[in-house]
Amino acid sequence: MVKGALALCALVSVLTTVGIVVALLQPSIEFFREINFIDYITGTDWAPLFEPARFGVLPLIVGTLSVTFWACFVCIPFGLGSAIYLSEYARPRVRRLLKPALEVLAGIPTVVYGFFALTFFTPLLQDVGTGVGIFNALSAGIVMGVMLIPTVASISEDAMSAVPRDLRAGGYALGASRLQVSTRVVVPAAISGIVASFVLAVSRAIGETMIVLIAAGTLPQLTLDPRESVETMTAFIAATGIGDVPTGSVEYKTIFAVGLTLFCFTLVMNMVAIRLVRRYREAYE
Amino acid sequence: MSARVRGGLFHAALLVSVAIGLVLLATLLVDVLRKGLPFVDGVLLTSPPSSDPDRAGARPAILGTIELMALLLVMAVPLGVGTAIYLEEYADRERWYNRLLEVNIQNLAAVPSIVYGILGLAFLVRGLGLGRVLLAGAMILTLLVLPILIVASREAIRAVPDSIRQGAYALGATQWQVVSRQVLPAAIPGIATGSILALSRAIGETAPLLLVGALTYVSVNPTLFGDFTALPIQIFQWIGRPQENFHSLAAAGIIVLLGLLLTMNAFAIWLRNRYEKNW
Numbered sequence: 001m002v003k004g005a006l007a008l009c010a011l012v013s014v015l016t017t018v019g020i021v022v023a024l025l026q027p028s029i030e031f032f033r034e035i036n037f038i039d040y041i042t043g044t045d046w047a048p049l050f051e052p053a054r055f056g057v058l059p060l061i062v063g064t065l066s067v068t069f070w071a072c073f074v075c076i077p078f079g080l081g082s083a084i085y086l087s088e089y090a091r092p093r094v095r096r097l098l099k100p101a102l103e104v105l106a107g108i109p110t111v112v113y114g115f116f117a118l119t120f121f122t123p124l125l126q127d128v129g130t131g132v133g134i135f136n137a138l139s140a141g142i143v144m145g146v147m148l149i150p151t152v153a154s155i156s157e158d159a160m161s162a163v164p165r166d167l168r169a170g171g172y173a174l175g176a177s178r179l180q181v182s183t184r185v186v187v188p189a190a191i192s193g194i195v196a197s198f199v200l201a202v203s204r205a206i207g208e209t210m211i212v213l214i215a216a217g218t219l220p221q222l223t224l225d226p227r228e229s230v231e232t233m234t235a236f237i238a239a240t241g242i243g244d245v246p247t248g249s250v251e252y253k254t255i256f257a258v259g260l261t262l263f264c265f266t267l268v269m270n271m272v273a274i275r276l277v278r279r280y281r282e283a284y285e
Numbered sequence: 286m287s288a289r290v291r292g293g294l295f296h297a298a299l300l301v302s303v304a305i306g307l308v309l310l311a312t313l314l315v316d317v318l319r320k321g322l323p324f325v326d327g328v329l330l331t332s333p334p335s336s337d338p339d340r341a342g343a344r345p346a347i348l349g350t351i352e353l354m355a356l357l358l359v360m361a362v363p364l365g366v367g368t369a370i371y372l373e374e375y376a377d378r379e380r381w382y383n384r385l386l387e388v389n390i391q392n393l394a395a396v397p398s399i400v401y402g403i404l405g406l407a408f409l410v411r412g413l414g415l416g417r418v419l420l421a422g423a424m425i426l427t428l429l430v431l432p433i434l435i436v437a438s439r440e441a442i443r444a445v446p447d448s449i450r451q452g453a454y455a456l457g458a459t460q461w462q463v464v465s466r467q468v469l470p471a472a473i474p475g476i477a478t479g480s481i482l483a484l485s486r487a488i489g490e491t492a493p494l495l496l497v498g499a500l501t502y503v504s505v506n507p508t509l510f511g512d513f514t515a516l517p518i519q520i521f522q523w524i525g526r527p528q529e530n531f532h533s534l535a536a537a538g539i540i541v542l543l544g545l546l547l548t549m550n551a552f553a554i555w556l557r558n559r560y561e562k563n564w
Contacts, residue, residue: 001507003375010386012377013553016428020400023407074305081302089299098303100338103413105306108313108545109489111517115524116313119320119532149306164514179292200395207397209492214524234399234492241402241496247411259403263396270395273390 002249014037024263027256032155034250040257046220048232049239050252054129055254057261059220063137063230067212070141070226071148071205076198078145079152083194087160089184099154106150117143131227137219138226144211148204149217152197155277159193160186196276203269217279233262317543321536332501334519336529343538344456346519349419349507351543353515356423357430357487362480364427365434369476371434373442373462377468380431401429402496408495419499419513425497426487433486437479441472474560481553481555485546491517 031041035055045058082102086095105185122139125132132138162184171181187194217229218239237255245251305476332342376383405425440482443467453463494515507513514522518540523535 006367006371006375012364013368013390013393013431014386016393016431020396020404020406023404039475065369078302078305081299082306085299085303089296102303105310106357107485107550109491109517109542111491111542113424113519115520115535115539116316118524120316146306146309150323150395158560177292179295203395209397209399209519214521234397237399237403238492238495241406255403263400266395266397276528279408
């Protein structure tokens with residue numbers, strides 16, 4: 001009896017997944033009955049509300065990847081650096097203080113980062129003469145990258161902490177310096193966990209909505225120039241979902257088609273990350 | 286370059302990595318406080334939104350956020366704890382469906398929050414015909430934080446040593462008696478801490494609420510089946526206004542939101558320190 005009731009609770013999360021897949025697939029199938037899939041995935045012009053409407057999703061994908069690139073440009077080196085510092089260099093007392101302080105970054109709502117990017121960081125970039133627009137991919141990407149530093153740092157640090165002490169001792173016994181032990185023993189031994197943290201950060205960056213909606217804008221342009229405004233997949237979904245689009249219209253279905261595209265991107269990333277984490281757990285625990 | 290210099294440079298680079306995050310965090314807080322603090326006043330807390338920035342407040346949004354929190358407490362926590370008990374105490378790890386359940390939860394934890402908004406739009410707002418109401422928002426946030434809650438509760442339950450269970454079984458207790466009278470009471474501090482942290486995550490979420498229609502002009506206090514808004518949504522709306530004064534209001538709203546989150550987190554940490562047991 002009790003077991004059944006508890007299993008019902010567990011069933012909710014299964015139903016959530018089923019619900020997400022059905023919610024995305026069904027309108028998407030209808031969408032692709034009206035719009036050719038090849039035209040969608042290779043089209044370079046996104047203007048669903050124009051007459052004639054054009055449904056080439058590439059500007060949204062390129063916009064997403066452009067912001068993601070700048071986020072990774074920040075979070076990968078600094079996240080990994082933080083992880084190496086916390087795991088290999090910091091004294092236990094410093095570590096106990098720094099770790100939660102870094103984690104605060106991950107706890108701040110994304111709408112706050114969006115505000116910061118738009119009203120502080122973008123004007124700062126303009127002042128130093130980068131020539132960025134009011135809405136631009138660079139500011140949104142960099143601020144998002146800082147937000148993701150604890151994501152990379154904590155998973156990488158977990159993986160490095162799981163590396164047995166013997167390996168480090170072996171390195172030191174051969175006369176290696178702390179730099180050599182960190183970069184040539186610990187990092188290679190923890191590499192699957194470290195890569196997993198990168199993959200997860202990319203997945204988060206692709207799925208992040210508020211920062212890009214506020215700071216990168218909603219102008220779907222096919223450009224890699226980080227100074228320009230771009231529209232990401234998430235920003236399009238949010239911007240279209242805010243308006244009261246009539247159910248069943250093509251505009252309504254675009255939300256789901258783009259949502260499905262986004263979901264496929266992040267799903268692949270997450271499966272890779274889960275695999276990688278399992279691998280280092282198996283190796284050392 | 287000698288090895289010593291290289292070692293020193295590397296150490297310095299690592300320190301810079303850690304410092305970047307902390308410096309940005311400090312800058313963000315100072316910037317928000319500087320812009321928003323003069324606007325945190327009685328008008329902000331007690332007035333409805335208005336097109337005049339001097340008279341605009343966030344009362345419906347603040348109440349909406351508090352009501353969302355209460356609903357989450359009632360809906361999300363029992364579901365999360367129930368799932369955690371099932372997985373830790375009852376489920377047979379060898380069975381394929383239980384392993385599938387675990388992978389499923391891991392995956393759900395990484396689904397972008399806006400996708401939960403799409404789920405809410407398709408099934409709750411349009412499908413069930415609930416409309417753009419507070420309950421739909423609460424249900425979507427429940428599903429969103431469920432994976433986090435499950436993981437936190439499982440860790441708390443796992444931390445209860447097996448000797449406690451064995452002792453209870455030895456006295457003739459049934460499995461449910463062991464769980465409800467020994468394991469759960471011992472795990473409650475951990476579960477409470479995890480639940481508060483999960484709730485604070487939900488309170489800051491904006492994107493899924495946008496899709497279930499929280500971005501509307503609401504001047505009355507929100508009800509379960511009525512139009513609603515929430516604090517992050519109100520902040521987003523103010524950020525979107527061109528006038529400088531509304532940006533200051535947004536900063537003021539952010540201070541209230543961060544204050545709320547800080548209180549919740551401090552309470553969670555206090556709970557953990559006060560009741561944490563070392564077995």
